[in-house]
Amino acid sequence: xxxxxxxxxxxxxxxxxxxxxxxxxxxxxxxxxxxxxNLKVFAGGLSFxxxxxxxxxxxxxxxxxxxxxxxxxxVLLAAVLGHIWSATALALRARxxxxxxxxxxxxxxGSYAARTMRWGGVIIVLFVVYHILDLTTGHLNPxxxxxxxxxxxxxxxxxxxxYVTAFYVLAVLxxxxxxxxxxxxxxxxxxxxxxxxxxxARFVALGAAVVLCAGFLTVPLAVTTGLIT
Numbered sequence: 075x076x077x078x079x080x081x082x083x084x085x086x087x088x089x090x091x092x093x094x095x096x097x098x099x100x101x102x103x104x105x106x107x108x109x110x111x112n113l114k115v116f117a118g119g120l121s122f123x124x125x126x127x128x129x130x131x132x133x134x135x136x137x138x139x140x141x142x143x144x145x146x147x148x149v150l151l152a153a154v155l156g157h158i159w160s161a162t163a164l165a166l167r168a169r170x171x172x173x174x175x176x177x178x179x180x181x182x183x184g185s186y187a188a189r190t191m192r193w194g195g196v197i198i199v200l201f202v203v204y205h206i207l208d209l210t211t212g213h214l215n216p217x218x219x220x221x222x223x224x225x226x227x228x229x230x231x232x233x234x235x236x237y238v239t240a241f242y243v244l245a246v247l248x249x250x251x252x253x254x255x256x257x258x259x260x261x262x263x264x265x266x267x268x269x270x271x272x273x274x275a276r277f278v279a280l281g282a283a284v285v286l287c288a289g290f291l292t293v294p295l296a297v298t299t300g301l302i303t
Contacts (some may be wrong), residue, residue: 087167095152095161095260102253104281109289115302116293126223154202160196194248194255201245208238231297239298246290249277254283 115122132142212218216229231239261275296302
């Protein structure tokens with residue numbers, strides 16, 4: 075398949091849906107792995123710091139320290155940009171196909187998650203930027219020492235910094251709604267359109283969203299409430 079054919083396929087509605095689905099799967103897999111890594115904070119500071127150091131040495135001695143992390147970041151950035159591009163392109167194409175707005179749109183039609191996908195995506199993007207500046211680069215973290223990730227986490231979600239925890243909770247809940255709707259829509263696109271298939275798709279989507287939300291919220295809430303010090 076030559077380059078022109080590939081570009082044409084990506085430019086079609088089906089191609090854009092494939093891009094959105096593939097990038098979505100990549101991001102969901104990363105989220106689950108990231109969540110599991112975060113939960114190591116309950117094993118104690120030494121274990122969590124060791125885990126964070128291990129991430130920097132993946133691929134050694136073939137790869138220099140932190141190279142794997144930078145490769146991962148570049149791939150994730152490409153996945154995020156591809157996901158946003160495909161979602162935006164599909165939304166614009168759908169709007170162009172329906173130039174006349176509905177005289178009345180039933181507010182009950184469509185789930186809450188479907189109606190808030192756009193704002194949820196904005197909240198998630200803003201949170202990712204803040205999260206990188208906070209716990210990756212350390213610029214917005216009270217400790218900001220790359221050699222002490224456990225101390226960074228504890229300082230970040232300390233009780234007096236409740237507003238950080240509140241923003242984190244808001245972003246994670248937005249992510250949960252986004253995932254629930256996205257996974258459900260993807261499974262329906264893959265053929266889950268029978269009543270039984272739709273129920274299965276709703277169950278899987280809701281289950282994945284709840285697990286991720288619970289996993290990500292456990293750490294900041296445990297620190298804020300004093301369970302982790």
